[in-house]
Amino acid sequence: DSGVTQTPKHLITATGQRVTLRCSPRSGDLSVYWYQQSLDQGLQFLIQYYNGEERAKGNILERFSAQQFPDLHSELNLSSLELGDSALYFCASSAGGEKLFFGSGTQLSVL
Amino acid sequence: GQSLEQPSEVTAVEGAIVQINCTYQTSGFYGLSWYQQHDGGAPTFLSYNALDGLEETGRFSSFLSRSDSYGYLLLQELQMKDSASYFCAVSTTGGYQKVTFGIGTKLQVIP
Numbered sequence: 001d002s003g004v005t006q007t008p009k010h011l012i013t014a015t016g017q018r019v020t021l022r023c024s025p026r027s028g029d030l031s032v033y034w035y036q037q038s039l040d041q042g043l044q045f046l047i048q049y050y051n052g053e054e055r056a057k058g059n060i061l062e063r064f065s066a067q068q069f070p071d072l073h074s075e076l077n078l079s080s081l082e083l084g085d086s087a088l089y090f091c092a093s094s095a096g097g098e099k100l101f102f103g104s105g106t107q108l109s110v111l
Numbered sequence: 112g113q114s115l116e117q118p119s120e121v122t123a124v125e126g127a128i129v130q131i132n133c134t135y136q137t138s139g140f141y142g143l144s145w146y147q148q149h150d151g152g153a154p155t156f157l158s159y160n161a162l163d164g165l166e167e168t169g170r171f172s173s174f175l176s177r178s179d180s181y182g183y184l185l186l187q188e189l190q191m192k193d194s195a196s197y198f199c200a201v202s203t204t205g206g207y208q209k210v211t212f213g214i215g216t217k218l219q220v221i222p
Contacts, residue, residue, distance in 0.1 A: 002153065042213060042215050043212040097208020097210050098202065098208075103153060
């Protein structure tokens with residue numbers, strides 16, 4: 001158990017809809033990272049927060065947004081969903097960038 | 112931006128040694144890490160190198176050459192359970208250590 005909690009584990013929705021993925025980091029970790037992993041693909045970096053502030057942005061679509069709350073949990077919002085957004089979304093937390101602890105992921109299926 | 116290259120697939124025999132190479136191009140390099148991901152699972156941390164040289168952790172070792180922008184993961188005494196995908200990842204100083212992953216190397220261990 002990495003100590004990082006992601007909910008929900010599975011999400012099935014329709015095109016055009018909006019969903020929210022939630023992540024609770026390990027106790028004491030201030031950094032939260034979001035990654036997207038499509039079938040047989042690597043981990044695409046989306047966005048990183050540190051203690052509530054956005055610190056780095058990757059290839060995140062404008063339809064996607066995220067935030068980190070004062071209690072350090074983070075949410076990734078995906079809107080106007082398309083079939084191509086179907087993927088496994090991972091959250092990871094870290095005290096520094098040397099070692100990331102990953103949650104079990106949210107499998108998103110857009111039908 | 113950052114780019115990482117690693118072989119897409121490697122096959123090795125149980126009990127043997129395998130080396131997975133990773134070359135990278137990035138600005139603000141801070142360190143190179145390795146993660147293991149079994150099918151259907153979350154990535155788990157294996158090792159981290161910030162300085163040149165070899166780091167050993169049990170059957171796994173990781174090497175870094177900052178001047179060559181190159182590193183490798185060495186797995187010894189291969190076991191069937193080592194069949195998984197292995198990702199190298201670079202940490203960069205921008206944005207409090209953004210962590211970018213390579214495409215991953217799928218290792219198949221055969222009897």
